[in-house]
Amino acid sequence: MVTGSDRGAPADSHSAVSDAVTLHVRCYPETGGLQTLTGWPSAHREAVTGVSDAMRTLASEIETRTSFDRVYWRVEPMTPVDLSTGPGLEDGTDHTDTEDVDPVTAMTDRFYRHLEHRETLTGTGCHLLLAWRPFDSNLGYGTTPSAYRRVGRRAGDAVTVANIGATEMWDTRAVTVNIAIHEVLHTFLSPAAARTVVGVGCDHSLGTVRELEDGVREVSPMATAYAGAGTEGTDNDTRFSGTGCGHHADFYRHDGVEGVHTWEHTTKMSEGTLEAASQYVEDTFGE
Structure with missing residues (x-):
């Protein structure tokens, strides 16, 4: 450690x-x-x-x-x-x-x-x-x-x-x-620092959801538990979704959730x- x-x-x-x-x-x-x-x-x-x-x-x-x-x-x-x-x-x-x-x-x-x-x-x-x-x-x-x-x-x-x-x-x-x-x-x-970067005061939106290949998304720390949250008919990257702010359109990068079958997590910050x-x-x- x-x-x-x-x-x-x-x-x-x-x-x-x-x-x-x-x-x-x-x-x-x-x-x-x-x-x-x-x-x-x-x-x-x-x-x-x-x-x-x-x-x-x-x-x-x-x-x-x-x-x-x-x-x-x-x-x-x-x-x-x-x-x-x-x-x-x-x-x-x-x-x-x-x-x-x-x-x-x-x-x-x-x-x-x-x-x-x-x-x-x-x-x-x-x-x-x-x-x-x-x-x-x-x-x-x-x-x-x-x-x-x-x-x-x-x-x-x-x-x-x-x-x-x-x-x-x-x-x-x-x-x-x-x-x-x-x-x-x-x-x-x-919120002020987040707003200067992504235009909204939600720090979850500073995270990224990146498409690695068809059906595979990589989730950074601030996006964890929010990568698929709020998207009807799509499993989230975690068993339970986060309940805070985090509209996908506001994310620093979000490559969408269509057809996702595998979620991976990276410790690399966006x-x-x-x-x-x-x-x-x-x-x-x-x-």
């Missing part, structure tokens, strides 16, 4: 030098099905490796496309999180499971409280929960809650969740890896994703 930067990332997420920045992601497995296991199962290891590869590429691209002299990256595997215990639960002060609180909001709020309790918030980092909830229809494949949606010196810490329990049960390992990358990328994008993320990071971390 790749655990850090090959570019010598400084200790802080934003370096002391104004012309350098670090893309910092911390990854936390959720306990539950993992409680009796030692070490990280392969699904979690491959998800983190995929995120690491994506951050390495993104850092290199941002350095090329922006005014930063150096762009570093850091992806850290962290100790597991058990959301059934922890801050507020022992003394009964946690009220996130009340009827007027959405269950997904409750889960992400509790995760954030765990991060506060652990003192792992950095002010400029992304915190990825690798959830193991294969039957959680409310969570679906994951979420990036609006309360903690974007990372940056002016935005603060971001929290995001990839439900790899669902992708492992209902889909494939390639989908698991792409969903982990997908949810992390949400925190390095914004040119649109790289450009929009570069704009967001420069606007957010730049002086």
Whole structure:
């Protein structure tokens, strides 16, 4: 598993030098099905490796496309999180499971409280929960809650969740890896940056669906779960379709769904994703 930067990332997420920045992601497995296991199962290891590869590429691209002299990256595997215990639960002060609180909001709020309790918030980092909830229809494949949606010196810490329990049960390992990358990328994008690239504020539309040959489509991370979504009579690239925005006509590239019999997934980010993320990071971390 790749655990850090090959570019010598400084200790802080934003370096002391104004012309350098670090893309910092911390990854936390959720306990539950993992409680009796030692070490990280392969699904979690491959998800983190995929995120690491994506951050390495993104850092290199941002350095090329922006005014930063150096762009570093850091992806850290962290100790597991058990959301059934922890801050507020022992003394009964946690009220996130009340009827007027959405269950997904409750889960992400509790995760954030765990991060506060652990003192792992950095002010400029992304915190990825690798959830193991294969039957959680409310969570679906994951979420990036609006309360903690974007990372940056002016935005603060971001929290995001990839439900790899669902992708492992209902889909494939390639989908698991792409969903982990997908949810992390949400925190390095914004509607404004997406709009400058694809004309709409939906960051799913930064993804690509490419025709490799007749009947075969290749799906990039931001398009994963949306490649065939909303198209009547066509299977999606995942067992369940994403429920967010993503009109196919707005995609950076979408080669259609007619006659598709095979969906493949690539961890390679689209040119649109790289450009929009570069704009967001420069606007957010730049002086």
